[in-house]
Amino acid sequence: MAFIFKIIGKEYINDILPLVKKLNADKISEAVLKGRITEMFTQNYECAGVFDGDTLIGVCGLWYCTRHYSGRSVEPDHVFIAEAYRGNGLGDRFFSWIYEYVAKKGYESVELNTYVNNSASHKFYYNQGFTILGYHFFKKL
Template sequence: MYTFKFIPRENIAQIIPFLQILDVNIPAETLEQRLNEMFDNNYKCVGAYHEDRLIGVSGLWILTKYYIGRHIEPDNVIIHPDYRSRNVGDQMVDWIHAYGKANGCVASELNCYTGNTRGQKFWSSQGYEIKAFHYRKMLDNEL
């Protein structure tokens, strides 16, 4: 019912409305600049489609860290509100895990906002465990 495929860099504009669901305070121009830099640094973005309509996105990074090894990191997983509670997220996570395994990943890790209790419940249902806190410190005033 749903299909998953990578969104090409030239279609960055399709990703931006989903990112704005997460944070309306970041201007579209800033998101476009950041996405371009991310694509320059091994970032990929998978799209979830219902027929030809983009209904969800997840950024992907494949990284190696000493404490976990080669792993895949879903980044900013967002399903359009009209499609939530329809198993799109479950299917997307399955696709991401399969892609990670096919690319030699032994684990997956991610960040979830502290105020996103629905997301925390979802990730727990997918078998993720809370192992750490994610800290940030802004070095200038721009988000």
């Protein structure tokens, strides 16, 4: 299959939402999620997409920053590939495209968070060469 990898704009928000919603189950309403993603597009954020023809089948947010310990860094966020497309190396191809894309923009490191209970993602990221540097702490205000 010939997949297309590209940066997509906020005009795709109605296509992005159903994919990101699956990551959050029923924890966040679609209206809140849409508002947050709309706001994200105004920050140091881009959304990468995987298309099968004209159909968006995968997304990955990219947050850009500079950190004292890693330099110019990008953080993949809300990575999701539609279930029907998993298990055939598409995630590897997507991340290879992301690495090349952000390296061309001058970024030198990639770091990310993944949910503790998402063991499939842990295996994927280990296979991508990621290591665990610490813990992600969260406190709701």
